[in-house]
Amino acid sequence: MASRRWHLTLAAVAVCYSTIQLLVTVRVGLGWDESIYVSQVTPGIPPAWFSAPRARGVPLLVAPVTMFTSSVTVIRVYLSLLSGLGLFLAYLPWVRLRPGAAVPAAAALFAGLWTALFYGGEAMPNIWVAFCAVGGAGLFCMAKRKGALVGVALAFALASLVRPTDASWLALPLVAYGLVTRRFRAAVAVVAGLAVGWGEWLVEAALNYHGPFARLAAAGAKNEAGLHFSLGEHLRALDGPVLCRFGHPCGDFPLAHVAWFAAIPVLTAVGLWAIRKPARRRPLLIATASGTALALSYIFTIGYAAPRFLLPVYALLSLPVACGLASVARVRIGRVLVAVAMIAFFALQGGTLxxxxxxxxxxREPDRLAAEALRGLGITTPCFLYGHAAIQVGYLTGCGMRGITTNYGGYELPRQIDAALVRKEWVGVISNRRDTPAGFLASWHRVPLITTGDQRWYLYRPPSAR
Structure with missing residues (x-):
């Protein structure tokens, strides 16, 4: 009966998680990265260029709905509901490992993060890696139970399909523990899961990126991989923007967010210390090691930050943190402090969300307005868009697309545009600059596209266009 109560409590947390997303984020348009992922599996929309660091897991996740519609709202609703299910399934194994309120509380702590709520409905990889990490670690600790090893393999297969490097860092402590303690079957299950994602990645590297080493080099250059120390960037990114790169600095340190971030290692240590029995502490140590491995990989090997990068870390560490809070709450003054801290935490996260x-x-609203304006200007398919927000607008209009952030080119016609003109497609270049962004556009027809606030977007059409 008690176990059922905590299952129902966890389910209630998952329902609240999906509901808040449906109320708050369902109307947010697709971003640049999302449009690239979703375009891969939406019939009638030419797939955008899939750069070397990306993996095919996110397109696979959205494919069941994009097979039938390209509607952004439907995609948001689908992902919001799916992420609620993902949250429930991720923490479900831990209800057996940690009977009591700690596991639903851990799920609530993670689900209450503005990043977890914002990205639950986004076609982005990190939240799904987080769910797989928590569920995979829990099943790994239950390896002797029937079916647990299959679940471990499935969890790490999905994680590696979504983001193979993150999955590998998360798996490293689990595999090491399995080898040291002679739990070979559990270690093999993790490696088998990783082999699915890495196998797909290697095949695609051979087919599209001139081999795995060339793809690794290209991915490393794109992600600023190398020896870094980016903890400061991650702290500044705690309250956004969603990407601290490409001219979007994160600004100053948000002290309120830094406070809860700093509390994570402290409460993790308290939670681990409070559990006296080694057998009961062991699963939390494994989760902590897995999350720490991924955190260190981002802090020391990636030269920039985004709030979503550490989502799997927060998901795993929510488990010992919840135990730490429970330990503090055993005394009366501790209960008061925990209650105040939780109210402040959820208020801060909700406001930031x-x-x-x-x-x-x-x-992202100008992307939708630009798509509507292009339809008003008589855009026809097949078509090709180049320039500012071309990825997002291209998805919304069903056009081939090439997104440009700064360098539109020189006086020579870009090869993508030349190829589209040879195919006799409707071609347009979108710019948000008042001046002509490239020499080859000097002879093109320029017309106003949209005006929103202080932004003015222009559409350039070829000299031969009527």
Whole structure:
């Protein structure tokens, strides 16, 4: 009966998680990366260029809905509901490992993060790696139970299909523990799961990227991989923007967010110390080691930050953190402190979520307006868009696309545009600059596309266009 109660409590947390997403983030348009992922599996929309660091897991996740519709709202609803299910399944094994309120509380702590809420409905990889990491680690600790090893393999297969490097860092402590303690079957299950994602990645590297070493080099250059120390960047990114790169600095340190971030290692240590029995502490140590491995990989090997990068770390460490809070709450003054801290935490995260959803929604609204304006200007398919927000607008209009952030080219016609003109497609170049962004556009027809606030977008059409 008690076990059933905590299962129902966890389910209630998952329902609340999906509900908040449906209320807050469902109207936010697709971002650049999302449009690339979703275009891969949407019939009638030419797939955008899939760069070397990306993996095919996210397109696979959205494929069941994009097979039938390209509607952004439907995609958001589908992912919001699916992420609620993912949250429930991820923490479900831990209800057996840690009977009591700690596991639903851990799920609530993770689900209450603005990043977990914002990215639950986004076609982005990190939240799904987080779910796989928590579920995979829990099943790994239950390896002697029937079916657990199959679950471990499935969890790491999905994680590696979504983001193979993250999955590998998360798996490293589990495999090492399995080898040291002679739990070979559990270690093999993890490696078998990783082999699925890495196998797909290697095949695609051979087919599209001139081999695995060339793809690794290209991915490393794209992600600023190397020896770094980016903890400061991650701290500044705690309240957004969603990417601290490409001219979007994260600004100053948000002290309130830094406070809860700093509390994570402290409460993790308290939670681990409070559990006296080694057998009961062991699963939490494994989860902590897995999350720490991924955190260190981002802090020391990636030269920039985004709030979503550490989502799997927060998901795994939520388990010992919840135990740490329970330990503090055993005394009366501790209960008061925990209650106040939780109210402050959820208020801060909720306020940040509303702020980021409003900012991102406003930032992506011009993409929808530009798509409507292009239809008004008589765009026909097949078509090709080049330039500012071309990825997002291309998805919304069903056009081939090449997104440009700064360098539009020189006086020579870019090969992508030349190829589209040879195919006799409808071609347009989108710019948000008042001046002509490239020499080859000097002879093209320029017409106003949209005006939103202080932004003015222009459409350039070839000299031969009527």
């Amino acid at each position: 509303l702020q980021r959803a409003e900012i991102e929604g406003a930032a």
